[in-house]
Amino acid sequence: MAFFGRAPQDEGGKPGVFARLTERLANTRQALGQNLGQLLRLRRPVDAALLEDIETTLIGADLGVDTVQSVMDEVGRRISRREIGDSRAVYAALRGILLDILKPCAKPWPHGTPPQVVLMVGINGAGKTTTIGKMILYFREQGLKVMVAAGDTFRAAAIEQLATWAERAGASLISQPRGADAAAVAHDALQAAQARGIDVLLIDTAGRLHTQSGLMDELGKIRRVLARLDPTAPHEVILVLDGGIGQNALAQLEHFHKAIGITGLCITKLDGTAKGGVLFAIAKKTGLPIYFLGVGEGEEDLRPFDPANFIDAILPPGNDT
Numbered sequence: 438m439a440f441f442g443r444a445p446q447d448e449g450g451k452p453g454v455f456a457r458l459t460e461r462l463a464n465t466r467q468a469l470g471q472n473l474g475q476l477l478r479l480r481r482p483v484d485a486a487l488l489e490d491i492e493t494t495l496i497g498a499d500l501g502v503d504t505v506q507s508v509m510d511e512v513g514r515r516i517s518r519r520e521i522g523d524s525r526a527v528y529a530a531l532r533g534i535l536l537d538i539l540k541p542c543a544k545p546w547p548h549g550t551p552p553q554v555v556l557m558v559g560i561n562g563a564g565k566t567t568t569i570g571k572m573i574l575y576f577r578e579q580g581l582k583v584m585v586a587a588g589d590t591f592r593a594a595a596i597e598q599l600a601t602w603a604e605r606a607g608a609s610l611i612s613q614p615r616g617a618d619a620a621a622v623a624h625d626a627l628q629a630a631q632a633r634g635i636d637v638l639l640i641d642t643a644g645r646l647h648t649q650s651g652l653m654d655e656l657g658k659i660r661r662v663l664a665r666l667d668p669t670a671p672h673e674v675i676l677v678l679d680g681g682i683g684q685n686a687l688a689q690l691e692h693f694h695k696a697i698g699i700t701g702l703c704i705t706k707l708d709g710t711a712k713g714g715v716l717f718a719i720a721k722k723t724g725l726p727i728y729f730l731g732v733g734e735g736e737e738d739l740r741p742f743d744p745a746n747f748i749d750a751i752l753p754p755g756n757d758t
C-alpha cells in the first residue's frame with residue numbers, strides 16, 4: 438500500500454490512509470457515487486431517460502459540461518457496441534471512463550538536481566502556504582533537506598504562518614520583513630539553498646496584488662531573478678487551486694498558465710466540498726500533472742494524487758449493488 442507514501446499501519450490506530458481519504462471526500466462521493474449508485478442500482482433499462490439522469494448527476498457533481506459530454510458520448514458508444522447491457526454495467530463503465538480521464542494527470546513528483554526550485558502560485562486563500570507546510574513534511578519524510586522562502590511579503594501574518602510551518606515540519610526559512618521585494622527574497626533563498634546543499638526549495642508567493650497584472654509581473658520578476666542564479670530554475674511552477682470553487686478553477690488555471698506557465702497542480706480543500714468532480718474537468722482540459730490533493734488543514738492532509746484511489750473513494754466499487 439505505497440499509494441500515499443505511508444502504510445496504513447503507520448497511522449497508530451487511526452483509520453488507514455485510504456479510509457481517511459474516503460472519509461474526507463464524503464461530500465463529493467455523495468454527489469457522484471451515491472447519486473449514481475441510486476440511479477443505477479435498480480436494473481433499469483438503459484434508455485434515454487436514464488442517460489439523461491446520469492448526465493444531470495454528472496453535471497451536478499461539477500464535472501463541467503464539456504467533460505460530461507465526452508463521458509456521455511463514450512457511454513453511448515459502449516451501449517451501441519452492446520458492451521453495456523443494463524444499468525449496473527453503466528456504473529462499472531463510468532468508473533472506467535472517469536479513471537481514464539484522470540490517468541494522464543498522475544505523475545510522480547519530478548525530483549530534480551538539487552536544489553530543486555519550486556515556485557508556488559495561486560490566488561489568495563487557495564491554500565499555497567498550507568500546502569507548502571504539508572509538502573515540507575512530505576519531502577522531509579523522504580530524507581530530503583527542505584528550505585522555504587517567504588515570498589508573500591505583503592502581510593506579516595503570511596510570513597509568520599510560513600515560519601510556523603517551517604519550524605513545525607523541519608525546513609529552513611528565508612524571509613525578509615514585510616514589504617520587502619519578493620524577488621529579492623527568492624534570490625536570497627536560492628543562493629542560500631545552493632550554499633547549504635538544500636534538496637528542495639519551496640517559494641511561497643502572494644496571491645493578491647492591487648491588480649492582476651501586478652501579480653503576474655511580480656511572478657515574472659521572481660522567475661527572472663531565479664534564472665540568473667540557475668538558468669534552469671524554477672524547475673516547477675505549481676498552481677494551487679481551491680477545489681471548492683468548482684468550475685471557476687478552470688478560468689484561474691487558464692489565466693495563470695497563460696501568464697507564467699504552470700508545470701503542475703495541487704488541488705486543495707477537497708474535504709468539505711461536493712465539487713471534487715472538478716478534477717475531471719481540469720484533467721480533461723489541461724492534462725497537467727496533478728501532484729497533490731489537499732484534504733484538510735493538518736500536516737498529514739496532503740495526498741499524492743492517485744487516480745485509482747480517488748475513483749474508489751468517490752465512486753466505490755459495488756455501490757450499485
Ligand SMILES: Nc1nc2c(ncn2[C@@H]2O[C@H](COP(=O)(O)OP(=O)(O)O)[C@@H](O)[C@H]2O)c(=O)[nH]1
Pocket residue numbers: 559560561562563564565566567568644677705706707708709730731732733734738
Ligand atoms: N479544509 C481545508 N482547508 C484548507 C486546505 N488547504 C488550506 N486550507 C485552509 O485555507 C485557508 C487559506 O490557506 P492558506 O494556505 O493561507 O492560503 P494562501 O493564501 O494561498 O497561502 C487556511 O485557513 C487553511 O487552513 C485543505 O486542503 N482543506
Ligand SMILES: [Mg+2]
Pocket residue numbers: 565566567589595641642
Ligand atoms: Mg499564503
